[in-house]
Amino acid sequence: MASAGPSVAGLASKIYEACLGNFSPDHLFYQQDLLGLGIVPKNDLALLLQCTQSLVDQKLFRLLQGKNDRLAWKLISREDAEKFQNLSADESLVYNVIHSTGRSGIWVRAILTRTNLHKSILDRCLKSLEGKNYIKSVHNVKFPSRKMYMLAGLAPSEDVTGGAWFTDGVLDANFINTVAGYIEYTVSRKSWYEVPSADGHRTKRMKTTSGSMSVKQEQPAEKEYLPFPSGYQGYPTVAMITAAVNESGITPVRLGEESIIQLLEMLCYDNKLIALNNGEFYKSVKNPEAVKARQARKPEGADDAEEARKLVKNGMTEAPCGQCPVFKLCAPGGAVSPESCEYFDPWLEKALGF
DSSP, X not given: OTTHHHHHHHHHHHHHHHHHHHSOTTOEEOHHHXXXXXXXXXXXXXXXXXXXXXXXXXXXXXXXXOGXXXXXXXXXXXXXXXXXXXXXXXXXXXXXXXXXXXXXXXXXXXXXXXXOOOHHHHHHHHHHHHHXXXXXXXXXXXXXXXXXXXXXXXXXXXXXXXXXXXXXXXEOHHHHHHHHHHHHHHHHHTTEEEEOOSSOSOEEEEEOTTSOEEEEXXXXXXXXXXXXXXXXXXXXXXXXXXXXXXHHTOOSSOOOHHHHHHHXXXXXXXXXXXXXXXXXXXXXXXXXXXXXXXXXXXXXXXXXXXXXXXOOSOHHHHSHHHHOTTGGGOOTTSSSOSTTOSSHHHHIIIIIOO
């Protein structure tokens, strides 16, 4: 019996190293997987269970319930195992629950339900784990009022952060409009071709007062564009557009195709782009000069309040009369009258410009 302990420990170490070297960290190990390693002599099931229990005790294996309620194990890195060894039973339970959610994080109330711990004990465990930098609190854009936790070493998923279009949980409209404008112009340049000018830069001879001739160069006519003919195959793909955006330098972070697809769908909805072949290619509705002129005239997403302020949409609701509390008492020559109304002149000057 004295040699059984070291024998089990040695076999357990070999099983762990074999699992670590031949499988991914997320792999679930069943009995047949571990026996298939050929480490346990004669496929002794009882000996295998002793080895796995030894690894569980060392926090190198996590015991789980696999498919069809079968017994399964999952690898734990040595770094995480060292963390577990320094945790209390309650802290280890909370850490395991948070670890199981990966990059999605978990709501405090869900942790409470899954661990069945008292609220004060859970709060103490969370504070301790966060103080040791094992976990961190995260802000979820879908549930901004919920306090959520995830492992400190993981980056939150896009479902949590909202993706590249959110900054500190707030939708970054200026960034979206900047990238969307660049995409539209880039697609437009590959959707239309410039018609060469027949006259180009024309020169005109002029006679000066001294009688000599001078040459004046006239400005070329406005560029003319035509759409490519039917069957053209050079329209940009999502991959090409994504590469162009990332190489442009307009974004501080590298955007993935999923983020670019979101903007392409938005531009299609706004009737600025057209998706071809179910989104395989994209083409622009307007030519490059028209796109550039519109963006220079009024940047996408600019505040429309100034334009709306100058336009009168409904006289009775926007004029002072439509909102006047003593409108029924107002009459020419009366105590309240149009002639003495102090609101008309400022309204006419502001809304109509005279």
